[in-house]
Amino acid sequence: MNITLNGVSRQISSPPLTPLLRVLRNELNVVSAKAGCEAGGCGACTVLVDGRPQRSCLTAVGSLNGAAVTTLEGLGTSENLSAVQQAFVHHYAAQCGFCTPGMVVAATAYLDAGGSDDKEAIQEALGGHVCRCTGYLKIVNAIAAAATQSEFDLTITAEEPNVVVKTGGR
Amino acid sequence: MAVHRGRGVAAIEYPTGMNQNGDPSQAWIKVKPDGRVDVFSGTADIGNGAKTIQSQIVAETIGVPYDWVTFDNSNTDSSPVCTGTFASRATFVAGKAVLKAAEEVRHKLLEIAGLEMEASADDLEVVDGEVMVKGSPTEKLSVADVAGAATYGHGQLITGTGAQLKPYAEILDPETGVVSSPPHSAISYAACAAEVEVDDETGNVRVLKLIQAYDVGKAINPALVEGQIQGGAIMGLGLAVLENAYPYYPSVEHRGYGFGSYYSPGMEDLPELETIIIENPSADGPYGAKGIGEMANNAQPAAIAAAVHDAAGVWITELPITPELVLKALEAKAEPRREGKLVAFDDEISVNTVGAGISWMP
Numbered sequence: 393m394n395i396t397l398n399g400v401s402r403q404i405s406s407p408p409l410t411p412l413l414r415v416l417r418n419e420l421n422v423v424s425a426k427a428g429c430e431a432g433g434c435g436a437c438t439v440l441v442d443g444r445p446q447r448s449c450l451t452a453v454g455s456l457n458g459a460a461v462t463t464l465e466g467l468g469t470s471e472n473l474s475a476v477q478q479a480f481v482h483h484y485a486a487q488c489g490f491c492t493p494g495m496v497v498a499a500t501a502y503l504d505a506g507g508s509d510d511k512e513a514i515q516e517a518l519g520g521h522v523c524r525c526t527g528y529l530k531i532v533n534a535i536a537a538a539a540t541q542s543e544f545d546l547t548i549t550a551e552e553p554n555v556v557v558k559t560g561g562r
Numbered sequence: 563m564a565v566h567r568g569r570g571v572a573a574i575e576y577p578t579g580m581n582q583n584g585d586p587s588q589a590w591i592k593v594k595p596d597g598r599v600d601v602f603s604g605t606a607d608i609g610n611g612a613k614t615i616q617s618q619i620v621a622e623t624i625g626v627p628y629d630w631v632t633f634d635n636s637n638t639d640s641s642p643v644c645t646g647t648f649a650s651r652a653t654f655v656a657g658k659a660v661l662k663a664a665e666e667v668r669h670k671l672l673e674i675a676g677l678e679m680e681a682s683a684d685d686l687e688v689v690d691g692e693v694m695v696k697g698s699p700t701e702k703l704s705v706a707d708v709a710g711a712a713t714y715g716h717g718q719l720i721t722g723t724g725a726q727l728k729p730y731a732e733i734l735d736p737e738t739g740v741v742s743s744p745p746h747s748a749i750s751y752a753a754c755a756a757e758v759e760v761d762d763e764t765g766n767v768r769v770l771k772l773i774q775a776y777d778v779g780k781a782i783n784p785a786l787v788e789g790q791i792q793g794g795a796i797m798g799l800g801l802a803v804l805e806n807a808y809p810y811y812p813s814v815e816h817r818g819y820g821f822g823s824y825y826s827p828g829m830e831d832l833p834e835l836e837t838i839i840i841e842n843p844s845a846d847g848p849y850g851a852k853g854i855g856e857m858a859n860n861a862q863p864a865a866i867a868a869a870v871h872d873a874a875g876v877w878i879t880e881l882p883i884t885p886e887l888v889l890k891a892l893e894a895k896a897e898p899r900r901e902g903k904l905v906a907f908d909d910e911i912s913v914n915t916v917g918a919g920i921s922w923m924p
Contacts, residue, residue: 527794556775
């Protein structure tokens with residue numbers, strides 16, 4: 393069987409019941425999709441199947457003959473980031489980075505489907521994605537910024553945090 | 563039956579690093595012939611930004627642009643010892659080690675530059691990748707040229723090493739606990755104010771807003787500091803109202819059986835967050851910095867518990883503050899039942915009803 397992975401046709405030799413996540417990581421060496429809970433609960437393995445976000449850990453590869461699968465690697469390169477990726481960099485929306493590929497893929501699908509910068513809508517759309525580092529706020533802000541097609545100067549950080557300098561003695 | 567709002571506040575002080583217990587970090591830095599700077603340090607970056615912050619410290623201390631600095635922590639053989647990323651020490655201890663190494667590099671760089679420019683090293687400074695005579699910015703030589711001259715003209719390597727260690731402190735008097743050396747003078751302080759909503763019918767607690775002020779000594783990278791504080795806020799929120807691996811500890815009954823039975827905060831739990839960074843410099847840390855990592859998720863549970871008390875009038879003294887605990891506390895607080903009062907919930911009747919052929923187990 394074949395899938396089109398990030399625009400390139402790939403032949404799959406794994407058995408049909410193998411999860412797509414394991415095919416990507418073990419057979420095809422495409423490792424942006426992460427093995428988090430492997431039970432559909434954390435969102436770290438999310439990829440696009442024919443443009444729709446799907447948990448690759450729960451998707452049997454045999455159900456995908458002829459389908460187009462897009463992972464983070466298919467969205468942008470480090471020289472040419474996608475809008476969502478630029479927004480994530482600009483808003484510092486990643487810390488350890490484990491949830492980030494799934495977040496970026498899901499956010500891309502949300503925006504491709506006409507998603508707005510409404511924060512509650514973003515929280516609803518990405519509600520199934522768990523992040524344990526960032527506290528979510530910067531991720532929501534990044535997706536909202538990408539929704540408004542903001543252009544970013546990646547050498548400058550986003551809003552300066554509120555810093556109070558205390559002088560005179562410790 | 564109503565939803566009540568309440569506010570609470572809690573404060574914390576937090577020591578940075580492993581005080582008085584032998585906690586070394588080492589670093590070494592070399593300058594390539596084109597002036598680019600390689601930093602070798604053993605500090606693991608687990609998302610806290612250790613690579614970014616230590617690179618910033620090196621760039622600032624030597625006087626070169628940030629993007630000239632490459633930080634290599636990929637290999638435990640080529641990197642010197644770093645005890646690790648824990649105890650909020652990556653900036654405070656390991657950052658101090660790279661600072662010392664960078665100072666040595668700047669010193670050697672200026673010595674070579676002095677030979678090239680026929681000036682005393684003491685009269686030179688490095689500004690944005692160029693060595694210049696102090697007070698005479700037109701007389702200058704790029705760091706790349708100095709590094710090239712060191713390599714091909716003087717046969718030298720511009721390099722530096724640094725190490726930071728708070729030595730083991732001996733207990734001098736077991737009676738009083740007096741020790742032979744003082745602790746790090748880098749105590750961080752913080753406060754968190756919480757606003758919550760408590761539903762006295764369901765017992766559910768929803769955190770609406772967290773305002774947090776953290777003293778970090780010096781915010782070397784304010785965006786990263788804010789990320790640590792916001793991330794810690796949601797971890798603290800989880801500890802306060804959601805997360806529990808052993809609900810009947812020390813009994814292991816009813817412990818979670820899978821990913822979905824451990825409640826970590828999701829996007830829908832995100833409250834309004836307001837962050838205030840306070841710079842109250844420490845004497846020991848690089849550029850006055852203190853640790854921020856671990857203290858960031860400690861004050862929220864206490865603040866949220868105080869806010870629950872403000873809202874519902876009950877103190878919950880164990881975590882997480884589950885609907886069950888809130889309802890039990892509200893029930894204990896309520897007036898005792900009087901004879902003849904209509905009872906909406908009766909243990910015996912209700913338990914029998916639930917037991918009548920309905921399975922609640924998955």
